Ligand SMILES: Nc1ncnc2c1ncn2[C@@H]1O[C@H](COP(=O)(O)OP(=O)(O)OP(=O)(O)O)[C@@H](O)[C@H]1O
């Protein structure tokens with residue numbers, strides 16, 4: 001096995017745009033689930049809606065800022081449509097509605113119904129929508145190498161995308177920190193613990209839940225924009241398994257923590273790449289290459305189960321909090 | 328503690344005085360009602376849980392709502408505070424129609440309740456629980472929350488108010504602990520203190536004394552009187568007749584959803600309809616009597632009933 005290859009491959013995952021996109025989506029899910037207690041089982045749907053909104057606008061020749069705004073706006077509308085009928089009901093209803101709505105978006109995306117915009121199952125290649133984004137780059141053309149990280153500056157999977165993606169993640173962390181240490185965040189946490197108690201204190205619970213759903217959904221929308229930037233808008237790459245990866249990341253890092261989603265995403269993708277690379281090296285006699293991907297997926301599932309059973313508070317979570325008798 | 332109980336403030340007298348001339352009969356009009364409810368009916372399937380013709384609650388007084396288990400007291404609380412919808416009925420709070428108004432708005436109108444099954448916000452600290460009870464915190468708005476100077480001053484006021492209340496309720500040592508780590512009785516105290524953070528016009532307490540140790544009950548009674556003396560109307564549900572007798576200015580008795588009696592504590596407990604509601608047909612007993620609620624007596628009464 002070539003150790004330096006292994007090292008640079010896995011280290012690359014640390015700062016990959018995908019890792020950042022997942023981290024941002026997990027930060028959004030953290031606002032939903034970690035702080036407000038909303039069970040959103042369709043975070044990938046919010047990302048896909050955002051990505052479509054962005055790609056469609058950019059393809060039509062609009063600049064990056066407007067296109068990204070439209071993408072995020074689409075996710076906000078998606079959140080409102082899902083939230084209005086369900087947030088008055090018990091929590092499980094939101095879970096059911098989000099998981100099915102995400103599937104509906106994906107299925108419509110890959111069908112031929114809107115293929116003018118979505119290009120069906122083939123998806124929209126990034127070259128059709130990332131030109132303006134790359135044109136905004138402040139970096140000179142060429143390649144830059146920093147230790148194990150060597151990428152072209154101004155390509156979809158290059159430095160510029162990484163810089164913007166991680167800046168967005170940091171901004172989101174800062175925003176969550178500000179919000180959650182404010183009285184607004186206190187109301188959200190109160191709702192997570194007991195809606196009726198918060199209602200009895202005169203807060204309009206429905207309004208707060210809606211704000212949380214919209215904010216977390218908007219973050220997922222922008223995460224969708226970042227996610228598609230290096231490659232393409234591929235509906236099948238943004239389905240249920242993406243949602244479950246985001247959940248795994250959140251629980252791995254620790255729900256209701258500030259840095260949990262970010263560190264969770266880094267650990268998740270480094271570990272996944274490590275496992276895949278090692279398996280590809282060690283198991284080719286046993287497994288064909290196309291069998292490796294599902295096996296990695298199975299390992300993620302097992303990790304998620306073990307995590308929930310043995311360390312439900314995640315890496316950053318406070319064990320003491322979970323030991324509480326939540327009555 | 329005893330000082331608090333033995334020297335009622337001037338307001339206590341006025342509350343009792345105001346009610347002195349009121350006839351002790353169900354649905355009677357009060358001189359200065361804060362709540363006026365009419366024909367409130369709530370059915371669960373075929374069962375009528377609440378059927379209140381007319382009820383008025385006197386402003387500035389402590390009114391006790393008593394009645395056997397399943398009488399409909401909690402259901403009436405839920406209806407009045409917007410946590411449940413009636414099949415029919417109207418009510419006013421402070422001259423404002425409140426039927427059909429959501430629970431959050433009812434609380435904002437100045438009518439704050441606690442729950443029989445305590446709702447402590449477990450993974451918030453005791454202090455945060457208290458802070459959440461406060462009103463007029465601009466930082467609870469999304470955009471204002473982003474700019475700390477806009478809400479920091481109010482937050483300091485709220486925190487000071489919370490700490491004062493926590494001292495009163497003997498929870499100050501716990502203020503940084505998670506509410507989920509409190510005992511059952513402490514949760515009751517926290518919930519009551521939290522309700523008072525909003526400085527409500529009317530506070531509705533559903534069995535505030537249940538599970539609180541007797542020594543603390545004494546001081547809790549004192550607190551309830553202080554709350555009244557500071558101008559808040561109190562409506563509370565309680566099963567312990569000694570407590571009711573000690574602090575209530577007025578007692579409303581419910582049985583099977585209806586209001587069967589009203590009056591000052593001593594009169595109500597001798598009322599045959601009330602004794603009936605609690606014990607069956609034993610008219611010669613006074614519920615406020617020290618011994619009547621003791622288990623032995625109840626068993627005796629039940630035995631007598633069985634043989635009849
Ligand atoms: N959600 C509900 N569904 C069906 N029946 C209900 C419901 N809530 C209350 N009831 C019924 O309504 C009646 C009144 O209940 P309620 O809780 O108001 O009694 P209560 O006077 O508060 O009694 P307690 O002193 O035991 O707390 C009971 O017979 C109860 O079974």
Ligand SMILES: [Mg+2]
Pocket residue numbers: 400401402443533
């Ligand atoms: Mg009750």
